Structure formats: C-alpha cells, structure tokens
Amino acid sequence: MNIVITGGAGFLGARLARTLLRAGTFALAGAPTCPIRQIVLMDQVAPPADLTADVRVATVVGDLVEQLAQPEVRAWGEADAIFHLAAAVSGECEQDFDLGMRSNFAATHALLERVRASETRPVLVFSSSLAVFGHSPEQPLPTMIDDTTTPTPQTSYGIQKYIGEQLVADYTRKGFVRGRSVRVMTVSVRPGKPNGAASGFFSGMIREPLAGISAACPVPDETPVAIASPSRTIEGILQAALASDSDWGPRTALNLPSLATTVGEMAVALGRIAGSAATDLLDRTPDAAIRRIVKTWPGRFKTTRANALGLRADESFDAVIRDYILENPDAVKLQVST
C-alpha cells in the first residue's frame, strides 16, 4: 500500500506518518490489512530526520500547487490513500488573503484535479476544521453544535476549509476519489514551536510554562474551546481512512469529538499539575486580533456520528496535559505531579 501525506512535515502529518510506520500495515476503508510499502511526505520543508531515515519514506519538498502542476509528480497515481493535511493556518489566512486562497483553496482544487486525472480513485482524507463554524452577531450559532448544524464561517480559513469540503464531496459523488472530510478540533497540547494559528496559544499556554517559559494567554478565562489531544486527533484522521463506505455514511464532513472546556479551566488544570510556578508564567495581556478570531468558534459539540464510528473525546484536560508530559519528557523543566 502506498500513502501520500500532504503537510507531511508538519506536526500532525509527521505524527500520522510515525503511527502508520509503527503499525506497518493498514486496512483501508474496510478492505483487508495490507503492508505499507511507501509513505510520500509532501511539504514545503523536509520532514524530521527520524522519518527520512525510514526506507519506506519518500519526500517531496516544495510548494504543493507547483508540485502538482509538474507532470513528473507521479506519486499520486500510485497512491491508495492520500491524507491532505497541508494548509495555511487561521491567523495567517486572516492577515494574508492571497496566501490562504492559494494554500487552502487552490491547492485543494489542484490536488483533487490531479487525483481525478490519475483515475485511480484513492481514499482521500481531507482535514477540515471546527473553524467552518463561526459565531457572529448576525449569524448566531446554537450553543451545542451537532452533525446537522449549518457552517457559517467567519474567517477566510473557515471559508476555504468549507469550500474544500464541498469539492471533496462532489469529486467523491462523481467517483473521482473516495473522499472523507473530518473537522479537526482545537489540537492541544501541540509540542514544538508556535505556528501562525490563532489557536496556537491553546497549546502554548501549557507547553511554554511546563518548559519554564512565559506564554501568552490572550483571551478571557470564560472563552470556551473544543479541545482534542494529538492522540485523539490522529485517531479521528485514521478512522476516516479505515471506515468502510457504509460505516462512513454521507459525504458531509465529520465533526471529530472534543472536550468542552474553557481557557480558565485549562489554566487551573495546569496549576493542578505544575503548580503556581507554571501558572505564574501565563501572560494575560489581551490580543484583540486573536480574540476576534477565537471568539467566533464554538466550544460545545455533540458528535453522534463520530461516536458511532468508535471515536471518543479526551476524558479531561488534566489527562491531556499528563499525556503531553509523558510524550515530551525533554520539553518539561518544571516539577510536575503526574
């Protein structure tokens, strides 16, 4: 089995690749289990060294739209599954409209056209986002988002992701691809460096204090957030490729499960685990630009369809922090109670 991961050098892409390589086999869309022969990681930068060291890993480095325009990029034609995770993130897309339209809108369309031209009809998992849902005074959202809530995105990133879902749905209906779109929740705790996502502080406010570094926490305590740990997020993305067509069901995107919490509760959980030495490192200076984006996102989801696929939310944010500490021992400098 050959697998392509766009955004394959990013945090989720690399973690997905490691999970697949460790398993060594994959049962695609209800089919029998097969060994994984090759994983092609496409990204603007090279993937981490542990991945490139694996003989099953191939890399394609460069701009995705440009790569797809080159006839020599033939990996698509042989792929059984494509995980399309590459994207410009919410904060960047709000600041640079053209960047988002190219990286999210044009690249997703170009990828689908390339897959269509290959006539191999691979399974394609598209990572959409909870950002397709947006509150605004003129377009209030229900308190609880469910599988039938109409997305009314309030950011360019959310619009671009929602358009991607529509394209995946129609290319699937037409039989060009077997597409499944999943709406990824706010992932926390992401390890490593901050990125340009408006949601980045939801990880930074835990990760940096644990490393003994001060961190921005620029929105009010009561700000709701729908969190999923990296493990739960990868589980959701994988399940989208594993499910049979009949288990997967309609072509609309799947809301992944999430833990409903608030920024204030997250800070309290940090304090329970790492004490005031950690919470004293939180810089509560407001950031209006981040607040403007984050406050449009919903915090509570009822995910009946995802639960029927066996997917579950994290049990508590304390458990999410403890998982991060276990997985990233070198990044934790404070004394913690686990």
Place this chain on the structure above:
Amino acid sequence: MNIVITGGAGFLGARLARTLLRAGTFALAGAPTCPIRQIVLMDQVAPPADLTADVRVATVVGDLVEQLAQPEVRAWGEADAIFHLAAAVSGECEQDFDLGMRSNFAATHALLERVRASETRPVLVFSSSLAVFGHSPEQPLPTMIDDTTTPTPQTSYGIQKYIGEQLVADYTRKGFVRGRSVRVMTVSVRPGKPNGAASGFFSGMIREPLAGISAACPVPDETPVAIASPSRTIEGILQAALASDSDWGPRTALNLPSLATTVGEMAVALGRIAGSAATDLLDRTPDAAIRRIVKTWPGRFKTTRANALGLRADESFDAVIRDYILENPDAVKLQVST
C-alpha cells in the same frame, strides 16, 4: 449609476436589464435614487436587439473567464452594481464536469478577484439556486426547508453554486465587495427556447403545449417543485441590490419565496386554462437522467427572511400561466381562458 450584468443576454439577464432600463433610475442598497447611465451586458452571445438599441446598453461578448483576464475590460472598475447571473445550468454541469467547474466555479472566483482588484467595492448580487439543497438516501432533507437548513448539494451545479455563495460571503466580510447571494427557485414559465437545465421541462410542459407543440414531462405527477414566475424571480434579484446592509442582514444566501406545487398540479392548471388540447400534448415518457437530478431538489420552503424583505411567492400556478400568456401573446396558439 453603472451596472454590469453577467449572463446579460440570457432570459433572466435580459429581463432584468429591461426592467432597469424601463425604470431609468435605481436606489442602490438603501442609497438615494440615481439615474442609470450605463448597463454592461456580458455574455457568450449578443443580447436581444431591443437591448442593444438602447444607447445606455454596452455589450461584451465572449467567455467570461477570458474577458476577466483581459486588462482592457475595465467596466468592472466603474460599476456600482454587478448582477452575476452567468452560469452553466444543472443538466450540462452534470454531463460535463469541466464545463461547470469553469463556468460556475472558476468564473465566479475570477469575477470576485477582478472586483477586488478594482477596489471600488460595488454591490454584487450572485444568483445561487435552490439546487444547493439536495435530498439523498444518506442525507435526507427536512420536508420544509427554512432559512437555517444546511445545504447538502447532490449535483455538481449545486456544489458550484454553494461554493460561489461561500466566496461571495468571504469577499464581502473582507470588504472587497458588498455581496448578496439569492437562491433562485425553479423559474416557470420561461419563454423562448429550452436550455440545458434539468428543470427546463417545468417551463416546457406549459410553454410548448400553449404553442401547440408536444412537450416532455418526464417525471411523475407527485414530483414536488418550488416554482417562481419570472416576475417574482426578477423582484427577488432586484431586492437583493435595493436592500440596505442592515435590512439584508447576514452574509448567508437568501432563499427566495416559491410556490409549492407538483408536476401533476401544474398539468391540471394547464388543463384548466387551455383544455385537453394542451394536456394531450404532454409526453409522459420518463427520463431517468432528469428524474435523478430533479428528485434531489426540495419542494417546500419557509422563507421568513425573504418575506421580511417584502418578497412574496406567486399566488397560484394558474396565475403564473396567465401572466405568461399575457406577456407572450405571440407564443400562444391554442384557445385559452384567461
């Protein structure tokens, strides 16, 4: 005031132009009434002679995407209002995927980019369609569609229109244009020649028998349909340009009012007005391709938001037929009771 109409040689575009030219003035988006100085009709073919005879009418004939790529098409920069009606229709888009992606998806994006580059922020009315709503076994629609029902298009045309709505919403949110999207219902009775729309027979089954010609009526009697006459449709499109920003409200597309009827009821109304001489001309041979598209569309709408803007549905299908007869006396060959 300068106005651009894409699809300006089509039935709705030409009728909209005539309505505007007859009025001579327009009160754009709640602003004071101004004389109409110029209407640019863009289409792949030349508009009807009565329109080109008007000194206020300019025409641009050719492919919309190609025209928009030419720097000399500067009409956009001067337009106060753009009515974007140009589209490939549902039946064509289902048969020719690339045609729909170019005419509906790429052209709408190119138009919005041209408007953005002009930095003039015109009012832009985008004609979307009830085809954004689609029934399927996996994605059943509610019996009554309302202003909050989630579109789940079941045709490429519906997907392309829904993506257009999303683009118009975000270009509006970003301040590049003042966009308003209206979802046009099934227009009947259209005069003139059949087009490639799967919904074309909803007009043909009235128009052709009145002219003494047999007509296809290829779906069962009980098929529901949400009808609007040409007059009501043009009213809805105009109201989208007339309404002030606050009256218009959210950036989501507006479902225009419609008369809920069925194919059987339409045939009965034809019989009441033109007798069995007309209904005997209905050819009830089923057409599976048309049935497959039409059966995905909903027939009943509750249009609270449109009604608050003063828009109303047609009172009865008998009245719709009588309006057609009054407006197109030369096209009616049978004896009718009006």
